[in-house]
Amino acid sequence: MFAIKSNTNYAVRAICNEEGVGGDCFGPGEVEATYIAGADPKTIALNGTVKPELAIRKAIEYGYAIHLDSYEEIEIVERIAAEVKPKEKVRIAVRLKVIPEDFFNDFEPDAYPFPNFIGAMKWIKFGLLKEEAKKIVNRVKEIDAFEFYGFHTHLGRFSKQPEGWDALYREYARNVIEISRECGVQPFQIDLGGGWPREREPECRSVENMMNPNTIEDYAAIVCKGMLEEFNKEGFEIPQLWLEPGRYIAGNIGTLLTSVYVVKDDQEMDYTYTMVDASTYLATLVESQESKNPVLPANKMTQPLVEKTTEIAGPICIPSIWESGARMPALEPKDVLAIMDVGHYAESQASQFNSLPRPATVLVKDGEAELIKRAETVEDVFATQILPERFKKAKAELEKQRKA
Numbered sequence: 001m002f003a004i005k006s007n008t009n010y011a012v013r014a015i016c017n018e019e020g021v022g023g024d025c026f027g028p029g030e031v032e033a034t035y036i037a038g039a040d041p042k043t044i045a046l047n048g049t050v051k052p053e054l055a056i057r058k059a060i061e062y063g064y065a066i067h068l069d070s071y072e073e074i075e076i077v078e079r080i081a082a083e084v085k086p087k088e089k090v091r092i093a094v095r096l097k098v099i100p101e102d103f104f105n106d107f108e109p110d111a112y113p114f115p116n117f118i119g120a121m122k123w124i125k126f127g128l129l130k131e132e133a134k135k136i137v138n139r140v141k142e143i144d145a146f147e148f149y150g151f152h153t154h155l156g157r158f159s160k161q162p163e164g165w166d167a168l169y170r171e172y173a174r175n176v177i178e179i180s181r182e183c184g185v186q187p188f189q190i191d192l193g194g195g196w197p198r199e200r201e202p203e204c205r206s207v208e209n210m211m212n213p214n215t216i217e218d219y220a221a222i223v224c225k226g227m228l229e230e231f232n233k234e235g236f237e238i239p240q241l242w243l244e245p246g247r248y249i250a251g252n253i254g255t256l257l258t259s260v261y262v263v264k265d266d267q268e269m270d271y272t273y274t275m276v277d278a279s280t281y282l283a284t285l286v287e288s289q290e291s292k293n294p295v296l297p298a299n300k301m302t303q304p305l306v307e308k309t310t311e312i313a314g315p316i317c318i319p320s321i322w323e324s325g326a327r328m329p330a331l332e333p334k335d336v337l338a339i340m341d342v343g344h345y346a347e348s349q350a351s352q353f354n355s356l357p358r359p360a361t362v363l364v365k366d367g368e369a370e371l372i373k374r375a376e377t378v379e380d381v382f383a384t385q386i387l388p389e390r391f392k393k394a395k396a397e398l399e400k401q402r403k404a
């Protein structure tokens, strides 16, 4: 179930369809993008702690599953279902908050900078603990328009350590068994969420930490083994396992190309700056989570590196550093640098800070490029703004004076 928030290009969703991949979505935009790109609704779920009415309505119309995140939202979904009157029952899952307390007590996540991890997990707004989840399942069973079909949890990219994933999902299995037995239900599926670490991880905040020795197969093996043991121990019928990777699928599919504007090599300064035209706000994880994305000299890959290091800096009015102390070949204006691993969360979080239009996106296959998103114009940046009439008079006056 591809988490489309990580990359909302229709073409990426369409490739997922070809590969038989389902999806997670959040809010009316992602519901619509998933639909427009032609995903199979049976494999799509709507998540979120706040689900705007339009998202719920469309999700029910299209036949997506809905993952509840509070008891209170049952009646919202029930009311909208009564209005939409879908032919089939709405498939409902419940999002659990899974906290393996013993393991997380002195656990150090390598992604979240939370000193008190277990405290943060208890505080975080997502999901429900067991007793509240039982109340929801019991209520869902009573509603004719609903079909209880499973459980959901998602902790996010918290650790590369396989032991953390093992502990998390064993606890999840135990919670699922307890809730299902007490409520007299059998889940069709249990959704493990996303956060699966990749082999090369810029979001690890340091180049030294970037390589992950574990593969996705390693995580699959440890998680399946642990959950299977927990289910078998209790003689519980094995539900389908679904998962929702975002970064794992989209991470390394994106490369941001940027041109050198000037190399500022003031002899009085200790630093050389390679000024490039791509804002770091086009990959906001670089700013918000100190992501370290490798930068490669795309058109000079075979040229020797020069001795003096350089700061590679974007145009915007913050330091906007893509890489500090980079070893590069001799660079000059119009050289092209490639910023790697921006397939996840870059385009979907990119901002137009400094009113810079965002670039185009092309899909590359067998050496051919197809435009899948046109570049924005300055008009696009301001397309939603409205200048009240009363300010226009003063502007016209100024214009008149200027001409006179």
Ligand SMILES: *Cc1c(COP(=O)(O)O)cnc(C)c1O
Binding pocket: 003, 005, 006, 024, 047, 154, 156, 157, 193, 194, 195, 196, 244, 245, 246, 247, 248
């Ligand atoms: C963000 C999110 C994902 C994807 O997370 P990744 O870390 O990108 O794999 C999956 N499911 C839910 C509910 C999410 O919020």
